[in-house]
Each structure stands twice: as C-alpha cells, then as structure tokens.
Amino acid sequence: MRYDLHTHSLFSDGSHSIWEMVRAAEAAGLETLAITDHIEADRWGKPTDGWVDAALREAESVRSQTRLRLLIGGEGSLLDAKGRTPISPELYRKLDLVLCGLEWSTHGIAINPPEDKVKLQRLLVTAYGNLALNPWVDICAHPFNLGRFSNPLSLSDLAPSAVREIAAAFREGGKVFELNNTFWWWFPNHSPMQVLRDYARVVEEFAVAGVLFSLGSDAHSLHGVGNLKWAMMLANQVGLTERCFVTPEFLRQKRLQRMLGR
Numbered sequence: 001m002r003y004d005l006h007t008h009s010l011f012s013d014g015s016h017s018i019w020e021m022v023r024a025a026e027a028a029g030l031e032t033l034a035i036t037d038h039i040e041a042d043r044w045g046k047p048t049d050g051w052v053d054a055a056l057r058e059a060e061s062v063r064s065q066t067r068l069r070l071l072i073g074g075e076g077s078l079l080d081a082k083g084r085t086p087i088s089p090e091l092y093r094k095l096d097l098v099l100c101g102l103e104w105s106t107h108g109i110a111i112n113p114p115e116d117k118v119k120l121q122r123l124l125v126t127a128y129g130n131l132a133l134n135p136w137v138d139i140c141a142h143p144f145n146l147g148r149f150s151n152p153l154s155l156s157d158l159a160p161s162a163v164r165e166i167a168a169a170f171r172e173g174g175k176v177f178e179l180n181n182t183f184w185w186w187f188p189n190h191s192p193m194q195v196l197r198d199y200a201r202v203v204e205e206f207a208v209a210g211v212l213f214s215l216g217s218d219a220h221s222l223h224g225v226g227n228l229k230w231a232m233m234l235a236n237q238v239g240l241t242e243r244c245f246v247t248p249e250f251l252r253q254k255r256l257q258r259m260l261g262r
C-alpha cells in the first residue's frame, strides 16, 4: 500500500510542518499521506481542536504544490468505556479521516482500571464494542495498546473469546483496524518480534471476521514517514493480502455514507 494514514505534525506533538511531512512522504514514494494530529478533551470536556482550521488552510496551500494526496485527519482519544470521544459530528465533517483509540486519558482502562484482569478485559470488550458503534470514527488506532497503563494487560492475557467478540463488533460497525508500525512500543517488556507473534494471533481473528485494515507509521517527525516495515511483517505473518486493506477512496466513500446516515 502506498499510503501512510497516521502521522503527526507541529499542530500537535510532531516535530515537523505539514509541508515537511509531505516532502518526506514524496521521498518515501507514497501516494497518500494523512496528518492525524491529536484531539483530546480538555479539563472542561471540550475538544482540543483549535488547530484544525489552521491545518486545513495550510493543507490547502500545500496541495497546490504536490501531486500527493494529502488528508487532514485527527486522532481522537477514546474517553471511556461508553465509547465517547471528543469528535463531534461537525468536527468529523471537517476532517478527512478520524482515528480513535485507547490513550493515557481513557477512563476505566488507562485511568482507574479495575484491579482484576478479568474485569478489565470485560471493560475492554464494552469499550471497543461501544467505539465500534460510534459513527464518528473511521479507524481504530493501535487496537489493544495495553502494555503501559497502570494495570498492564499483555496480549497473551487476552481471551480468544473476548478478541472474537470485539472483532465481530468492528465488523458490524464497519471499523477499520490499524496496523500501527510502532505498536510494539506499548509493550516494553517484550521484544518487537515477540509482540509481533502475539499480536498476529489477535489480528488473525479480525481478518477471519472480515474486518479491514489500514497502515500507519504514527511518525512524529519526517524521519518516520512511510516506515511501515514492522506493520508489513505483521501483515505477512497473518497472511493478509491487498484486499484485506482499505484504500483512501474506499474510506472516502464510507465517510460519505456515514454523513448521509446510511
């Protein structure tokens, strides 16, 4: 796939401008790049989306200087197990793409998780199930990034039945599963190759359920744009083929359907 659908710029915690990220994407031979800066909820519950209008204006001028397809998206945090995110329908309409996943701020999972791992896992099924029903999310970012929170779950802790339940919910809600190139970072006690083997078993359940996948580097600087090597190794391990992945055009069509309420 000649795209990278998850990167960050100066508009949130990235180190380079949209223009520099686009140049790096051209150098990496990509056809499509999505800039997906963070949108969280501030302490009053308002989305931290003050950057969106400026990013859209900047993208407008960058687009006139490149043949690459540039998308301005956002990476929203999952706020709680109810599946709430800071992305309103209006914000969803403004953006080209919305990713959403567990973050440090997710209540009940990252913050104040239950001590019991079985309970935590049930909560995870509820959270992802509700996220799958949230219409204002296109892609679930780095699913199961559980290894660095205060009650860390390792991938081998996950019961196959729980994984299958979440996979069925993703399929039902039309959510795309992101193969995130730095997913391994979330598991500091395991080598990237060990994480790959454990994660492959999880990813396989989603493939079997008919869930589609996307690829993202999660690059926070121009140096990482288009680096999808680990994610591709994972895809190969699972045996994913090209038809298991979404295309930017497919995502655009899906979004139009969502916005028309179909």
Ligand SMILES: [Zn+2]
Pocket: 006, 008, 075, 218
């Ligand atoms: Zn990110």
